[in-house]
Amino acid sequence: MFTFALRRVLTSIPVLLAVTILVFALVELAPGDVADYFINPEANTSPEALAEMRQAYGLDRPAPVRYAIWLGQVVRGDLGFSFVSGEPVARMVLRRFQNTATLMSVALAVSIVLGVTLGVFVAVRQYSIWDHALSALSFLAVSMPAFVTGILALYLFAVLLPIFPSGGIRSVGVDAGLWDRIHHLILPAAVLSLAQTATFMRYTRFSVLEVLRADYVRTARGKGLAERRVTMRHGLPNALIPVITVIGLSLPVLVVGAVFTETIFSWPGMGTLYLTAVGSRDVPLVMGLNLFIAVVVLAANLLTDLAYGLVDPRIRYE
Amino acid sequence: MRNPIRKLTAIAAALALGWALSAGTLIGAFDVGPGGLAVPAGPWYNTAGNTWISKIWTPLVVQDATASGLAPALATEWSSNADFTEWTFNLRPGVTWHDGAPFTAADVKFTWEWVHAPGSQAAPETAPSPLVGQQAYADGAADAIEGLEIVDDLTVRFHTAEPSPRFPATLIKAYILPAHALTGVTAADIRTTDWWFTVAIGTGPFMHDEFVADQYWQLAANPDYWAGAPKLDTLINRYFADETAAILALESGEIHFTYVSGDVAVGLGERPDFELYSGPSGVTNYLIFNYRDPAFQDVRLRQAFLYAIDRQAIAEVILNGTAQVVPCITPFEAFWPETYNDYAYDPEMARSLLAEAGWDSSRELEIVTYYTSQFHRDAMAAMQQFLSEAGMRVSFLEDPSGYNSYFYTGQNWDVSYRGLGVNVQAFPYRFYEEEGWPEVVGEERTLMGQRFPELETLFAQARVEGDPDAYQALMQDICRVQNEQAIEGYMWTAVRFGVARADLVDFYWYPAPAGGPYDDRPELWDLP
Numbered sequence: 001m002f003t004f005a006l007r008r009v010l011t012s013i014p015v016l017l018a019v020t021i022l023v024f025a026l027v028e029l030a031p032g033d034v035a036d037y038f039i040n041p042e043a044n045t046s047p048e049a050l051a052e053m054r055q056a057y058g059l060d061r062p063a064p065v066r067y068a069i070w071l072g073q074v075v076r077g078d079l080g081f082s083f084v085s086g087e088p089v090a091r092m093v094l095r096r097f098q099n100t101a102t103l104m105s106v107a108l109a110v111s112i113v114l115g116v117t118l119g120v121f122v123a124v125r126q127y128s129i130w131d132h133a134l135s136a137l138s139f140l141a142v143s144m145p146a147f148v149t150g151i152l153a154l155y156l157f158a159v160l161l162p163i164f165p166s167g168g169i170r171s172v173g174v175d176a177g178l179w180d181r182i183h184h185l186i187l188p189a190a191v192l193s194l195a196q197t198a199t200f201m202r203y204t205r206f207s208v209l210e211v212l213r214a215d216y217v218r219t220a221r222g223k224g225l226a227e228r229r230v231t232m233r234h235g236l237p238n239a240l241i242p243v244i245t246v247i248g249l250s251l252p253v254l255v256v257g258a259v260f261t262e263t264i265f266s267w268p269g270m271g272t273l274y275l276t277a278v279g280s281r282d283v284p285l286v287m288g289l290n291l292f293i294a295v296v297v298l299a300a301n302l303l304t305d306l307a308y309g310l311v312d313p314r315i316r317y318e
Numbered sequence: 319m320r321n322p323i324r325k326l327t328a329i330a331a332a333l334a335l336g337w338a339l340s341a342g343t344l345i346g347a348f349d350v351g352p353g354g355l356a357v358p359a360g361p362w363y364n365t366a367g368n369t370w371i372s373k374i375w376t377p378l379v380v381q382d383a384t385a386s387g388l389a390p391a392l393a394t395e396w397s398s399n400a401d402f403t404e405w406t407f408n409l410r411p412g413v414t415w416h417d418g419a420p421f422t423a424a425d426v427k428f429t430w431e432w433v434h435a436p437g438s439q440a441a442p443e444t445a446p447s448p449l450v451g452q453q454a455y456a457d458g459a460a461d462a463i464e465g466l467e468i469v470d471d472l473t474v475r476f477h478t479a480e481p482s483p484r485f486p487a488t489l490i491k492a493y494i495l496p497a498h499a500l501t502g503v504t505a506a507d508i509r510t511t512d513w514w515f516t517v518a519i520g521t522g523p524f525m526h527d528e529f530v531a532d533q534y535w536q537l538a539a540n541p542d543y544w545a546g547a548p549k550l551d552t553l554i555n556r557y558f559a560d561e562t563a564a565i566l567a568l569e570s571g572e573i574h575f576t577y578v579s580g581d582v583a584v585g586l587g588e589r590p591d592f593e594l595y596s597g598p599s600g601v602t603n604y605l606i607f608n609y610r611d612p613a614f615q616d617v618r619l620r621q622a623f624l625y626a627i628d629r630q631a632i633a634e635v636i637l638n639g640t641a642q643v644v645p646c647i648t649p650f651e652a653f654w655p656e657t658y659n660d661y662a663y664d665p666e667m668a669r670s671l672l673a674e675a676g677w678d679s680s681r682e683l684e685i686v687t688y689y690t691s692q693f694h695r696d697a698m699a700a701m702q703q704f705l706s707e708a709g710m711r712v713s714f715l716e717d718p719s720g721y722n723s724y725f726y727t728g729q730n731w732d733v734s735y736r737g738l739g740v741n742v743q744a745f746p747y748r749f750y751e752e753e754g755w756p757e758v759v760g761e762e763r764t765l766m767g768q769r770f771p772e773l774e775t776l777f778a779q780a781r782v783e784g785d786p787d788a789y790q791a792l793m794q795d796i797c798r799v800q801n802e803q804a805i806e807g808y809m810w811t812a813v814r815f816g817v818a819r820a821d822l823v824d825f826y827w828y829p830a831p832a833g834g835p836y837d838d839r840p841e842l843w844d845l846p
Contacts, residue, residue, distance in 0.1 A: 031720025050722070056439060085357045086509035087531070095531060151562065158570045166570040167563050172534045172554050173343040263559045266567075268532030272559050276356070279719055 005302060012298045016291065021067070023290045027283055028063050034083040034281045035059065057083055070287055079291070080284035084276075089288035092273065097292070099169060100257040100269035107189040111196035112247060116240075118197070119204020124231060126209060135205075138198035150191045150264035157187060167266035188265040192258055196250065203246050207239040214238075248304030255296040342551030344574050344822070344843060345534075347564040349557060351577030352599070352814065353833035358535060358557070360514025361493035362433055362505075363441045365832065368491060370555050372835035373537060375493035375520035378407055378426070379486050381836040385600060385828060386650075386742055388486055389837040392421065392494055392521065402481045402784050409472040413544045415496045416518075416525040423468045428497035430466050431455065438505035446488040450477040483784035487743030490835060494521065523548050523841045533557060549823075549844040568592075568817060574845075575818040575827065579693055580640035583815035593825075595816040598642070600831040601737040602649045603694075605685065605807030606749075608731050609768035618675040620804035624661035626668035626708035632700045633810050637693065641810035646797035647749075648740045649811035653793035658801045668708040682711040687735040688721035693812070698735060701809075733807075739831040745793070747777045750805070772799050821846040 079089035158166040170176035257271030277285040355367030378393035413421040451464030465477035518526035524537035539548040587594035633641040814829030823844035
């Protein structure tokens with residue numbers, strides 16, 4: 001397994017390089033640059049000022065030179081400064097990642113627990129009223145866009161019934177403790193987990209139903225085992241393998257965040273940071289974000305592959 | 319809140335969660351909207367956000383409460399010589415920095431030389447009119463700015479490089495910085511230094527307390543403020559990625575104030591628990607034509623645009639009465655001539671003019687814009703329909719990120735729908751003058767690809783005219799020429815809105831362009 005993991009890490013390096021080149025090229029091809037962001041089009045800014053600004057940011061150099069300079073800095077562990085805020089990119093990314101990881105991991109954990117539990121629940125009650133009701137709700141949850149759910153949730157639970165805060169990570173103007181932060185986390189995490197819960201529920205249900213029809217499960221029943229033991233001890237572990245795949249594919253959201261939800265709930269996360277970076281042509285920030293996301297995604301894929309080995313003893317890594 | 323259940327729920331939630339705001343704490347979304355800054359910035363590299371920045375730092379002068387004139391700030395009075403090349407400012411006595419050090423003329427000189435030092439990253443929008451010797455200093459050829467003279471501790475004299483009748487108006491974003499507290503920080507670091515968010519010593523009514531990136535900036539009252547200690551203990555600026563989130567926070571009671579767009583203002587303004595603040599934006603929305611296309615050199619085509627679009631209907635119906643039709647680029651009625659062509663909606667006239675101009679109705683024009691708000695999208699949709707009915711096919715291209723590059727340096731655009739902030743004290747001459755935009759190449763080195771000799775003559779007079787009445791007359795002449803010749807397709811100027819809780823005491827907000835700064839008297843703001 002160690003050799004397998006090491007090989008995967010080494011092959012990731014050219015992948016990361018390719019990702020950064022591709023992203024840099026795409027940003028270069030887009031019209032405009034950071035000077036356009038700074039210059040308020042409703043103001044009367046001189047072209048000399050625009051030229052000065054471009055020179056200050058090194059935008060007068062050829063693109064390959066700028067990329068090479070950025071790569072050299074990265075190798076030395078320096079992701080540079082944001083053109084827009086002037087803050088070190090690494091600091092911005094880490095700060096936003098903390099916020100996103102908190103929100104997304106809670107949402108993902110809730111989705112996994114609820115989704116798998118409900119999936120098994122409805123699978124063993126196929127075609128029952130529970131199965132139909134929860135299936136209908138899951139379709140609704142998957143169909144509703146996050147920004148609609150988010151605004152509705154905010155209006156219901158923060159304005160009409162002020163049970164939860166209207167946004168932000170913490171209360172301002174007061175000493176905010178752990179409970180205050182949890183309180184701010186509940187509503188956005190709940191909104192985010194809706195669609196994911198529905199997805200995991202559907203996958204688990206399908207997978208469990210397929211496994212429960214397998215010969216070895218019939219054999220287990222034939223041996224006189226209780227249905228609960230058959231399901232949980234023999235069926236569920238095998239049913240989880242495809243579900244792990246789905247969960248693994250969801251891990252990148254831990255880094256990427258959710259732009260709509262973050263915007264509506266004023267949750268300063270990776271999603272809104274990425275949107276702002278691209279919109280303002282903040283090249284160092286875009287590159288730093290992409291590098292970070294690419295590293296995490298590759299690591300997540302590796303973890304998923306390794307998790308298979310834990311769940312399925314038939315899997316061995318050379 | 320009339321519903322008692324809702325009220326009890328709110329109280330219980332607030333008590334249970336420690337929500338109760340500290341006494342004397344006002345929280346606002348001061349950087350939401352066109353005058354705000356989505357990413358917090360310090361002075362001298364901010365392109366907007368002056369409503370907040372002026373709570374910590376102060377310039378010599380600010381705009382008055384309605385952004386139509388000037389009000390004293392760190393300077394109490396000012397005067398000039400006969401040809402407006404020398405301006406003397408008397409500084410306010412008894413002013414101290416937030417750390418107790420006295421404010422003097424040395425701080426003014428320090429600020430100018432700090433900001434204009436070689437390698438400075440100061441933003442162009444904040445720059446006052448240049449002084450004598452300023453360029454030599456910026457180039458490293460001089461040790462000081464020759465044109466900035468300290469007369470005594472409370473008097474400074476500026477020697478401008480050119481006659482500047484309206485020099486004081488160029489100082490409103492020139493925030494004075496503390497000479498004693500900026501050691502070790504240079505203007506080359508102006509955008510990367512943390513000083514603005516960690517030390518942040520100014521002379522404003524509030525002092526820096528806590529800055530949490532991406533979330534809020536908290537200030538504490540300055541007990542030694544020269545206009546009197548603020549009644550509030552704390553002032554907080556909360557950052558929102560979206561106007562909707564700010565409005566929900568206002569409605570839920572978490573903040574006291576936010577900017578709102580016109581369609582929201584209409585609804586919120588009618589509620590008794592909110593108070594609506596409004597004012598002209600100072601921005602004119604208009605169509606600018608690319609005269610490099612020979613078709614636009616025909617005044618009949620340009621006038622056809624104005625006759626074809628029912629601007630009054632758009633302003634009243636589509637924009638909910640939150641816009642006023644304008645006859646020229648300036649949105650200030652004082653600068654409009656007594657009589658002008660209002661280009662009242664007349665599609666028949668538009669068709670007739672198009673026919674006379676030989677317009678090819680099969681041709682489609684692309685109108686590029688950076689506006690993406692619903693306000694402007696609604697207006698653009700209506701404009702498109704009106705133009706279509708008159709026989710002109712147009713499509714709108716929204717490009718908020720690439721607009722400046724596309725429009726200012728490219729030459730292949732047809733028309734642009736944009737806005738231009740026109741200050742009472744300053745006119746956007748550059749847009750109409752030769753070499754106003756040197757990056758543009760071609761025979762006519764102007765932004766629109768055409769020279770306007772009659773306007774250039776008026777500009778030359780207006781630039782050096784110091785008499786207010788004569789200046790107003792010149793501005794009216796400029797408006798008349800623009801209107802008669804339909805130099806551009808002038809549409810409207812919008813009203814902008816802010817909403818605050820109605821129970822605030824002496825709160826004031828005005829939609830000054832770029833957030834001001836203006837005389838909003840924050841030391842008087844109070845909670846019920």
